[in-house]
Amino acid sequence: MRIFDPHIHMTSRTTDDYERMAAAGVRAVVEPSFWLGQPRTSAASFTDYFDSLIGWEPFRAGQFGVRHFATVALNPKEANDPRCRPVLDLLPRYLDKDAVVAVGEIGYDSMTPEEDEAFAAQLALAVAYDLPALVHTPHRDKARGCERTLAVVAESGIEAGRVVVDHLNEVTVKLVRDSGCWLGFSIYPDTKMTPSRMVELLREYGTERMLVNSAADWGRSDPLLTRATGEAMLLAGFSDDDVDKVLWRNPVEFYGQSGRLDLTDLEVSAVDPQTGNSILRGGS
Numbered sequence: 001m002r003i004f005d006p007h008i009h010m011t012s013r014t015t016d017d018y019e020r021m022a023a024a025g026v027r028a029v030v031e032p033s034f035w036l037g038q039p040r041t042s043a044a045s046f047t048d049y050f051d052s053l054i055g056w057e058p059f060r061a062g063q064f065g066v067r068h069f070a071t072v073a074l075n076p077k078e079a080n081d082p083r084c085r086p087v088l089d090l091l092p093r094y095l096d097k098d099a100v101v102a103v104g105e106i107g108y109d110s111m112t113p114e115e116d117e118a119f120a121a122q123l124a125l126a127v128a129y130d131l132p133a134l135v136h137t138p139h140r141d142k143a144r145g146c147e148r149t150l151a152v153v154a155e156s157g158i159e160a161g162r163v164v165v166d167h168l169n170e171v172t173v174k175l176v177r178d179s180g181c182w183l184g185f186s187i188y189p190d191t192k193m194t195p196s197r198m199v200e201l202l203r204e205y206g207t208e209r210m211l212v213n214s215a216a217d218w219g220r221s222d223p224l225l226t227r228a229t230g231e232a233m234l235l236a237g238f239s240d241d242d243v244d245k246v247l248w249r250n251p252v253e254f255y256g257q258s259g260r261l262d263l264t265d266l267e268v269s270a271v272d273p274q275t276g277n278s279i280l281r282g283g284s
């Protein structure tokens with residue numbers, strides 16, 4: 001089973017996770033920039049973070065045979081902090097980088113006027129830089145948040161097929177499907193979605209434009225739930241080809257729209273995590 005995790009925060013994970021992911025079939029990941037838990041007090045903090053997302057983290061991932069890409073943005077939560085707003089002016093420098101395959105995560109946290117502004121400004125950047133956009137949806141008041149999200153996306157003029165609306169569930173799936181945007185689902189140990197609920201949605205809505213991610217971060221989460229979802233699909237009667245479409249070809253198609261998704265030599269560079277062959281040892 002080959003797996004592309006289209007949304008995972010590896011900065012918050014250990015190298016043990018990279019080893020386990022590689023062993024489970026994860027060959028590529030997209031790491032969206034997000035809120036680190038501890039509020040940042042200046043735009044300079046973001047500079048170091050973005051540099052790490054396009055420098056250190058791809059290097060670390062590469063040691064385990066995992067290809068690493070990033071998305072950059074001012075995240076919805078920190079869009080409310082005036083100390084972080086100057087990040088919007090830093091973004092163009094990063095949106096030119098080859099390792100950056102989308103603008104994200106953007107969207108709503110608490111649906112404030114400040115978030116409205118940052119969301120619209122960053123959708124405009126996605127259009128200007130000809131990049132797809134990764135849109136986070138709020139965890140509270142999900143249906144209303146999703147409706148408002150789709151209205152802002154439509155207003156921005158970005159093509160629906162270049163937007164993924166993420167963290168969906170049974171309540172929001174149909175709205176997004178009807179919009180023409182891609183559908184992102186975060187499979188979590190005990191909140192958001194589970195593998196079995198995901199299988200039900202794939203049964204009902206099919207595999208087109210469907211993206212499954214672990215969204216693993218510094219909270220309770222599991223980078224192997226993409227694999228668990230693939231296995232649940234097989235048990236439920238989906239074919240290997242269906243699983244490959246959802247866990248590999250769909251994310252490749254979506255982020256491939258950036259024109260920057262270089263997956264060449266991926267098979268060749270994949271290492272056997274059991275033997276450690278060809279893994280560079282960090283710090284030695």
Ligand SMILES: [Zn+2]
Pocket residue numbers: 007009032034105215
């Ligand atoms: Zn995230």
